[in-house]
Amino acid sequence: MTWTVALDVAAAACLLTGALLALIAAIGVLRMPDLLSRMHAATKPQVLGTVLVVLGVGLGLRDPSTVALLALVVVLQMTTSVVSSHLIGRASFRAGQVRHDLLVVDELSEVLDHEEPRGAP
Amino acid sequence: MSPVTRTRRDGTSRPARHRAVQLPAVVVLTLVWLALWGSVAPLYVLGGVLVAVGTCLVFPLPPVDLAARVRPLLLLALLGRFLVDVVRASVQVSRVVLTRGHVRNAVVAVDLESSSDFVLTLVAAMLSLVPGSVVVEARRSTHTLYLHVLDVPDAEAAEAFRRSALELEQRVLAALPPRASEEVVA
Numbered sequence: 001m002t003w004t005v006a007l008d009v010a011a012a013a014c015l016l017t018g019a020l021l022a023l024i025a026a027i028g029v030l031r032m033p034d035l036l037s038r039m040h041a042a043t044k045p046q047v048l049g050t051v052l053v054v055l056g057v058g059l060g061l062r063d064p065s066t067v068a069l070l071a072l073v074v075v076l077q078m079t080t081s082v083v084s085s086h087l088i089g090r091a092s093f094r095a096g097q098v099r100h101d102l103l104v105v106d107e108l109s110e111v112l113d114h115e116e117p118r119g120a121p
Numbered sequence: 122m123s124p125v126t127r128t129r130r131d132g133t134s135r136p137a138r139h140r141a142v143q144l145p146a147v148v149v150l151t152l153v154w155l156a157l158w159g160s161v162a163p164l165y166v167l168g169g170v171l172v173a174v175g176t177c178l179v180f181p182l183p184p185v186d187l188a189a190r191v192r193p194l195l196l197l198a199l200l201g202r203f204l205v206d207v208v209r210a211s212v213q214v215s216r217v218v219l220t221r222g223h224v225r226n227a228v229v230a231v232d233l234e235s236s237s238d239f240v241l242t243l244v245a246a247m248l249s250l251v252p253g254s255v256v257v258e259a260r261r262s263t264h265t266l267y268l269h270v271l272d273v274p275d276a277e278a279a280e281a282f283r284r285s286a287l288e289l290e291q292r293v294l295a296a297l298p299p300r301a302s303e304e305v306v307a
Contacts, residue, residue: 021211028218037224039255040214040271047250048211068156082249082256089257089269105227105279108258108267 007059014056021049034099035092043085050077141181147173185239195296202292206251213253217272227273228257231286233264237299241266244290251289254282 028041054070092098093108100106126134147170154169155161217224233241238261245256245266258267270282 021215024215024218028214031218033223036255036257036269037226037271039269040253041218043249043255044207044210044214045218048207051207065159068152069159072153072156078250079246082246085249086245086256086259089255093257102224102226103228104225104273105229105276107230108228 007062011056011059014052014059018049018052018054018056021045021052025049034102035097036089037102039085039089043081047077047081050074140184142174142177143182143184145185146177146182150176190298192296192298195292199292199296203247203251210251210253214271224272225274227270227276227279227282229268229270229279229283229286231266231268231283233266233290234287235290235294235299236264240290240293240297240299243293243297244286247289247293248286254286 022045025041025044025046028045029038032038032041051074054073058067058070128134150173151166151169154172155165158165158169233244235241241259241261241264245259248254248266248268249256253271253273254268255271256266257269259265260267266286268282268286270279273279273282
């Protein structure tokens with residue numbers, strides 16, 4: 001087996017695993033019971049899935065000039081998914097979109113109930 | 122962010138100004154520009170620096186107070202552990218998604234030791250990507266993170282998660298030790 005074949009196989013494996021994780025993320029968004037649980041499904045398997053797809057593309061292209069661009073995709077994906085999941089979670093909690101029956105421990109509602117509403121955190 | 126104030130000669134105070142064009146931001150933006158073009162020819166570098174300076178002038182941001190020192194080996198260990206955790210997070214969430222429709226969760230408050238904004242941001246970002254947690258609320262005043270944790274059967278598991286979050290902060294602090302003055306404040 002030559003190097004190109006080995007790299008192509010690795011690229012295909014990465015692409016397939018990444019696509020599978022994206023599928024699991026989609027199933028998770030459908031199956032999870034409330035918004036915050038869905039955020040877990042939407043952030044984690046999806047981030048790793050994107051990383052694997054990008055890795056697969058990089059292994060398949062084998063072009064040094066695209067490496068920096070692909071790294072940029074991964075970095076931006078990791079930073080933006082964190083911020084968006086935080087903001088959606090924060091807004092949903094304040095808007096009362098929380099299934100309290102699913103929570104074993106809830107240390108935030110206790111705090112929020114006893115404070116004046118204000119804009120900045 | 123509490124504004125830093127300067128006192129004028131006549132005794133009144135005004136918010137302190139900071140320079141809009143900061144070297145780290147210019148360097149990072151230039152690197153992004155070069156990554157987008159996929160080339161490091163001199164003309165691209167020049168264009169990147171011009172665009173970066175222009176961006177900093179149009180969207181000025183306060184300077185980020187980074188850690189004073191970097192311990193490379195511990196930073197590598199932190200990154201390695203982080204990558205392992207990202208994979209573990211995906212496996213864990215996939216398992217929950219595929220095998221169980223009904224999960225018990227928890228919202229846990231984690232009081233960070235460090236008073237640095239940079240550490241708070243870094244820990245919050247890393248916790249969002251590692252197993253089972255999404256940051257719901259971050260308090261800058263008390264350095265508290267409120268995390269939504271997936272698949273927590275009882276209060277004991279919530280406590281275990283709190284310990285693991287504080288361990289992550291300790292790893293961050295070990296890799297990027299803050300300045301001595303900040304440790305006194307903390």
